[in-house]
Amino acid sequence: MAIEKDEPLFDAPIPGMSLTHELGARPWQTPPQFVTVDEAIEYYMSRMATEEYMEQAVEVMEMGVPITTIANTMQMAGVMEGKHTIDVGILTMPLIMEMLMLIGDNADIEYDDGLSDLPDNKTSAAALNKVRNEMRERIDEVEDEEPMEEEAEPTSNEPTGLMARR
Amino acid sequence: MLNNPARQLYLNMDIEKLSEQEKPAPKGLLSPRNFMKKNTNTDDALEKPAYRVAQHMKILRQQREMLKNGN
DSSP, rough: OOOOOOOOOOSSSOOGGGGGOTTTOGGGGOOOOOOSSSHHHHHHHHHHEEEEEEEEHHHHHTOOOOOHHHHHHHHHHHHTTTOHHHHHHHHHHHHHHHHHHHHHHTTTTOOOOOOOOOOSSHHHHHHHHHHHHHHHHHHHHHHHHSSSOOOOOOOOOOSSSHHHHS | OOOOOOOHHHOOOOOOOOOOOOOOOOOOOTTTOOOOOOOOOOHHHHHHHHHHHHHHHHHHHHHHHHHTTTT
């Protein structure tokens, strides 16, 4: 499932957007809760080791969301909540990915690690299934609406050729 | 535009070549002393956060491999 695409980023913040609020009002503008990488690692590992988190992570991974996307979202959320700084988040990301893979392996599910080469113009199986289902539904609708017209049988078998008897 | 650097970060963590942490030298009176012991780079590396992250990753990777091998 290709979620990450090289598309123009239209939802990027506009210049000066960060100045629309009072300085220090946002969590990421205040000193972070976890200053070092070790503290951030401890925070993530203890959070990810809970049963509740594991169940949610397995569900998301089964949906086909790449692990790279989940890890990036997690660390970005940490930055937004003021848990740690961006650089600490970037440093912890590989570890978050490894932990997610461990959770996936432990649950014995198939997951997309997101490490393969990015979009290779290959149609995903999910997209093909979707199209297949849509086509099947459309065919069923057409069959329900229009009963097959029986071909009109020729009424007579009289020869129509030029040399035929009249 | 690169929106998610996770793939590059993960692939750049070369944890396979991570050097083993040296065992602390015994401090007993009868233990051999290495006065002229060369200073290894391991101590410097330990101070780097990326190195410590790699060490944690290595532990998790080993756990995964153990799971795959059915241990």
